[in-house]
Amino acid sequence: MSAPDTTETGVVEYAPSTAANHSERRLLAAAERYGLVVLLAVVIIVFSLLPKSAPIFATHANIINIMGGEVTLCIVAIAFTLPLMVGQLDLSVASIAGLASVATTAAMSHFDAPLPVAIMVALGAGLLVGMINGYLIAILGLDAIIVTLAGMTLMGGSVQWYTKGLSINTGISRALTDFGSLQWFSIPRITFLLIVVAALSWYLIEKTPFGRYLRMIGSNRSAARLVGLPVERLTFLVFTLTGALAGLAGLLLTARSGGANPLDGPGLLLPGLAAVYLGATTIQPGRFNILGTILGVFFVAIVVSGLTLSGVPSFVEQLFNGGALLLAVGLSRGLGQARGNNGAIGA
Numbered sequence: 001m002s003a004p005d006t007t008e009t010g011v012v013e014y015a016p017s018t019a020a021n022h023s024e025r026r027l028l029a030a031a032e033r034y035g036l037v038v039l040l041a042v043v044i045i046v047f048s049l050l051p052k053s054a055p056i057f058a059t060h061a062n063i064i065n066i067m068g069g070e071v072t073l074c075i076v077a078i079a080f081t082l083p084l085m086v087g088q089l090d091l092s093v094a095s096i097a098g099l100a101s102v103a104t105t106a107a108m109s110h111f112d113a114p115l116p117v118a119i120m121v122a123l124g125a126g127l128l129v130g131m132i133n134g135y136l137i138a139i140l141g142l143d144a145i146i147v148t149l150a151g152m153t154l155m156g157g158s159v160q161w162y163t164k165g166l167s168i169n170t171g172i173s174r175a176l177t178d179f180g181s182l183q184w185f186s187i188p189r190i191t192f193l194l195i196v197v198a199a200l201s202w203y204l205i206e207k208t209p210f211g212r213y214l215r216m217i218g219s220n221r222s223a224a225r226l227v228g229l230p231v232e233r234l235t236f237l238v239f240t241l242t243g244a245l246a247g248l249a250g251l252l253l254t255a256r257s258g259g260a261n262p263l264d265g266p267g268l269l270l271p272g273l274a275a276v277y278l279g280a281t282t283i284q285p286g287r288f289n290i291l292g293t294i295l296g297v298f299f300v301a302i303v304v305s306g307l308t309l310s311g312v313p314s315f316v317e318q319l320f321n322g323g324a325l326l327l328a329v330g331l332s333r334g335l336g337q338a339r340g341n342n343g344a345i346g347a
Helices: 016-049 060-069 071-085 093-109 115-139 144-163 174-181 189-207 209-219 221-226 231-257 266-279 290-309 315-338
Strands: none
Touching (some): 093 144, 144 266, 209 221
C-alpha cells in the first residue's frame, strides 16, 4: 500500500493506488457475501427463459411447490447448522426427523392419539435422542461422528423393523395434513412456521450471548474453556436443541406427505449437509449461518426443479447434491482458513 503524502497545507493525501486497493477489497468482500445470491438470480433467469422449462418454472404453482416442499429440509438444515457451529457434525439429524415422523404418525394411526399428543410425541422423540447424543458427546467425550453415525443406523433399523418397510398413511389428523398442504394468502401454511423458526434461530445465534459462545467454542474449544465458558454444558444444549428441531422436521414430514415413509427422513441427509456448507460460502463467508443455510436450501431446490423441468434424468439430482456438497465444503473451508477461522467451517 502506498504511503500517505502531506501537502503544504498539512492535509494528508493518499496515493490513488490506496483508494483503488480499498475499492478492490470492498468489491471482493461483496462478491463473497452475495455471490450465491447473484448466482441464484442468474439460475432463475436462465430456467425462466429455456424453452423446455420456461412454461412451468416461473409459474405460481411451481413457486408454491418449491416454497412448501423445502420447509422440512430448511428446518433439518438449521438443525445441522447448530452442532457445526461448535465444531461437531451430527449425522443423525435426518434420521431423527424420520423417527419422529414415524412416531407421530403411529401415535395417531395405531393408538388413536389426538393431535396435541402426537405433536408432543414427535418433539419428545427428537428431544430425547438429542439429549442422548449430547450426553454421550459432551459429557462422556465420545466422538460426535461415531456416536451420531451409530444413532443414525440404530434409528434406521428400528424404523424399518416397526414399519416393515411400509408407509403409514391412515388415521392422520386432518388438521395436520391441512396445515401441511393448504395455503394462507396464497402462501403455504408451513412456510409461516419456517419464518418463525428461522427468525428465532437467527436471533439466538446472532444477537444473544449464547450464539457468541457457540462461535467461540467452534473457533477454539480450549480457549473457550480457559475463559470460563461451560463448554460441555453448552455443547449438550446444542445437541438437545438440534434433536428438538429434527423432531419438528419429522412432524412436518408427516404434515406435508399425509403419512410416514421410512425412507423420507434419511433422504434429507445429503441435501441438508449440501445446503449448510453452501450457506457457509455466503452472507457470512467462511462461517455457518442461518440465513446462508436457508439460501443454500432454496438454491439447491431451484436448480433441481429447473433441471427436472428441462427433462434431465432424475439421477442428476443426486449427482448435483453430491457435487454441491463437495464444492461447498472446499469453498467454505478455504474462506474460513483465509480468515483464520478454521473451527467455524468444519468438524
